[in-house]
Amino acid sequence: MGISYDASVPSPADKLVVERLRVRKGKNAILNGVSLTVRGGEILALIGPAGSGKTTFLRCLNRLIDLEPELAVEGRLRLDGLDVYGEGVDVPSLRRRIGMVFAVPNPLPMSIRDNLTLGLRILGAAAAGPPSERIERSLKAAYLWDEVKDRLDDSALKLSGGQQQRLCLARSLMAGPELLLLDEPCSGLDPISTAKIEEALQGLKSRISVVLVTNNVKQASRCSDRTAFLLMGDLVEMGETGLIFTNPQNRRTADYVSGRFG
Amino acid sequence: MSRRWINRITFLFMGLTGLACATVILLVALILGHIAYHGVHHLSWEFLTTAPRAGMTEGGIFPAIFGTVFLVLLMTIAVVPLGVCTAVYLQEYAPAGSKLVHAVRLAIQNLAGVPAIVFGLFGLGFFIEFAGRSVDRLFYGGQLHFGQPAILWAALTMALLTLPTVVVATEEALRVVPRGHREAAYALGATRWQMVRYVLLPQATGGILTGTILAVSRGAGEVAPILFTGAAYYLPELPRRLNHQFMELGYHVYVMATQSPDVDATKPILYATVFVLLTLTFLLNFSAVVLRARIRRRLAEGR
Numbered sequence: 001m002g003i004s005y006d007a008s009v010p011s012p013a014d015k016l017v018v019e020r021l022r023v024r025k026g027k028n029a030i031l032n033g034v035s036l037t038v039r040g041g042e043i044l045a046l047i048g049p050a051g052s053g054k055t056t057f058l059r060c061l062n063r064l065i066d067l068e069p070e071l072a073v074e075g076r077l078r079l080d081g082l083d084v085y086g087e088g089v090d091v092p093s094l095r096r097r098i099g100m101v102f103a104v105p106n107p108l109p110m111s112i113r114d115n116l117t118l119g120l121r122i123l124g125a126a127a128a129g130p131p132s133e134r135i136e137r138s139l140k141a142a143y144l145w146d147e148v149k150d151r152l153d154d155s156a157l158k159l160s161g162g163q164q165q166r167l168c169l170a171r172s173l174m175a176g177p178e179l180l181l182l183d184e185p186c187s188g189l190d191p192i193s194t195a196k197i198e199e200a201l202q203g204l205k206s207r208i209s210v211v212l213v214t215n216n217v218k219q220a221s222r223c224s225d226r227t228a229f230l231l232m233g234d235l236v237e238m239g240e241t242g243l244i245f246t247n248p249q250n251r252r253t254a255d256y257v258s259g260r261f262g
Numbered sequence: 263m264s265r266r267w268i269n270r271i272t273f274l275f276m277g278l279t280g281l282a283c284a285t286v287i288l289l290v291a292l293i294l295g296h297i298a299y300h301g302v303h304h305l306s307w308e309f310l311t312t313a314p315r316a317g318m319t320e321g322g323i324f325p326a327i328f329g330t331v332f333l334v335l336l337m338t339i340a341v342v343p344l345g346v347c348t349a350v351y352l353q354e355y356a357p358a359g360s361k362l363v364h365a366v367r368l369a370i371q372n373l374a375g376v377p378a379i380v381f382g383l384f385g386l387g388f389f390i391e392f393a394g395r396s397v398d399r400l401f402y403g404g405q406l407h408f409g410q411p412a413i414l415w416a417a418l419t420m421a422l423l424t425l426p427t428v429v430v431a432t433e434e435a436l437r438v439v440p441r442g443h444r445e446a447a448y449a450l451g452a453t454r455w456q457m458v459r460y461v462l463l464p465q466a467t468g469g470i471l472t473g474t475i476l477a478v479s480r481g482a483g484e485v486a487p488i489l490f491t492g493a494a495y496y497l498p499e500l501p502r503r504l505n506h507q508f509m510e511l512g513y514h515v516y517v518m519a520t521q522s523p524d525v526d527a528t529k530p531i532l533y534a535t536v537f538v539l540l541t542l543t544f545l546l547n548f549s550a551v552v553l554r555a556r557i558r559r560r561l562a563e564g565r
């Protein structure tokens with residue numbers, strides 16, 4: 001019963017086209033056919049109450065959901081025309097095009113530098129180029145450079161939670177992704193770290209498309225271009241963020257964004 | 263119950279548990295003390311570096327020390343890769359809840375419960391009679407080279423015995439790596455092997471090393487598995503090839519205790535040998551404990 005936003009004719013500006021995405025565990029549907037597009041260079045906020053399927057949706061986009069073989073995924077996803085679930089898709093190289101930041105900061109127990117260069121090391125040293133430039137660029141983009149530039153060889157675990165999350169953001173930017181997925185990246189952070197991440201996203205968005213899952217409706221209204229409201233696995237409404245918050249078409253959207261439930 | 267009774271019972275239990283602990287410590291101290299008392303004065307540089315003489319009533323135990331080290335070295339080379347690969351497969355590759363995984367886990371658990379002497383017999387039957395003979399037939403035209411007791415077969419038999427230790431320790435180390443670490447690597451485009459290589463194995467090194475040292479200390483102490491597969495009563499020369507026989511500390515103790523022509527003359531040697539063997543295994547166990555603590559600390563600091 002999800003409202004379908006016409007996704008059949010992809011325009012050149014569309015970065016990612018999702019058509020009738022369904023995720024099931026046995027007979028239980030987690031996503032009931034979600035269709036939406038992510039435009040090039042926009043920030044799309046995904047809001048909805050706990051358990052509505054936001055994380056599941058996000059994990060479908062870079063096929064991290066493959067790690068949970070008990071979940072059946074149906075539907076079509078196209079990233080710049082590439083059929084994400086098509087036969088013969090090279091999943092690792094797909095994932096290199098898509099950055100992801102998780103709800104809980106997950107730096108690895110190694111130095112800040114090693115965390116950042118992990119993706120390059122995976123690619124093989126030959127493809128890496130001079131890493132120090134990239135490190136600086138990514139850390140600056142994540143608003144972390146000034147805090148860590150003198151201690152790149154310190155353990156990443158010594159950073160504060162907010163710094164760790166920005167390190168994870170910088171790490172996901174190292175390979176120069178086209179699409180960035182963020183799953184409640186500020187859920188455990190203080191207002192200052194939150195502001196820094198939001199600023200970082202503003203700086204990124206002209207070059208990268210961002211899907212920002214957030215449980216903070218204010219954050220969606222502050223920093224997204226468009227907003228999608230997900231409820232119990234259905235896409236209830238999607239539109240320009242300004243309209244969703246001032247003039248929602250659906251009563252449940254109105255209730256949710258005004259804080260009457262969820 | 264009155265307060266007084268509760269206090270009395272508490273006191274009683276404290277006494278009993280304390281007594282149990284004291285007994286354990288006392289027993290260990292007794293064994294060690296007894297051996298040290300009788301063995302230490304016979305220790306000398308000469309004892310550690312020369313071969314037995316005069317029907318083992320004189321001389322040292324160097325060939326046995328050499329053989330023990332050679333044996334556990336070969337065993338380690340065999341058991342660590344096999345054990346680590348098994349654990350990685352079970353934890354990361356095998357589909358969750360598959361029958362195969364269940365069967366392999368069961369097999370490993372059972373392997374850990376098999377008496378050591380059965381491993382010895384298995385080694386004799388499988389490695390020497392089957393594998394060794396086959397090698398001889400294929401490469402040496404039936405001449406006897408590998409179809410006889412040898413340090414190679416003894417080491418492989420010992421590797422089977424210690425396999426569960428390495429597998430269980432590695433699996434444990436892999437299991438505690440948080441899911442978020444795995445997902446971080448996958449999201450960066452790592453293949454499964456790259457994830458294992460760059461994320462899991464570095465974090466599991468401590469567990470693998472601990473398992474290895476425990477396996478080595480076990481392998482250095484067991485006699486039954488090498489009884490029929492390669493250990494020799496007395497050899498004039500050190501083993502230089504994989505198909506040579508060897509002397510070994512535990513077996514040397516067994517031989518001196520049961521087959522000595524002159525019991526009184528061998529006694530101090532026997533005690534000193536046991537002392538060396540115990541020191542070796544204790545040192546290994548102790549270093550496993552220290553290593554584990556250090557690597558835990560290092561991981562917590564993320565260096």
Ligand SMILES: Nc1ncnc2c1ncn2[C@@H]1O[C@H](COP(=O)(O)OP(=O)(O)OP(=O)(O)O)[C@@H](O)[C@H]1O
Nearest residue numbers: 025030049050051052053054055056057068071215
């Ligand atoms: N592997 C799984 N097996 C079974 N059920 C699952 C699995 N993954 C997710 N679900 C279910 O799917 C629903 C949606 O979960 P999801 O994590 O996507 O929600 P969410 O919108 O991200 O919630 P939150 O705001 O709490 O993070 C939940 O009811 C959850 O229990």
Ligand SMILES: [Mg+2]
Nearest residue numbers: 054055056183
């Ligand atoms: Mg979630």
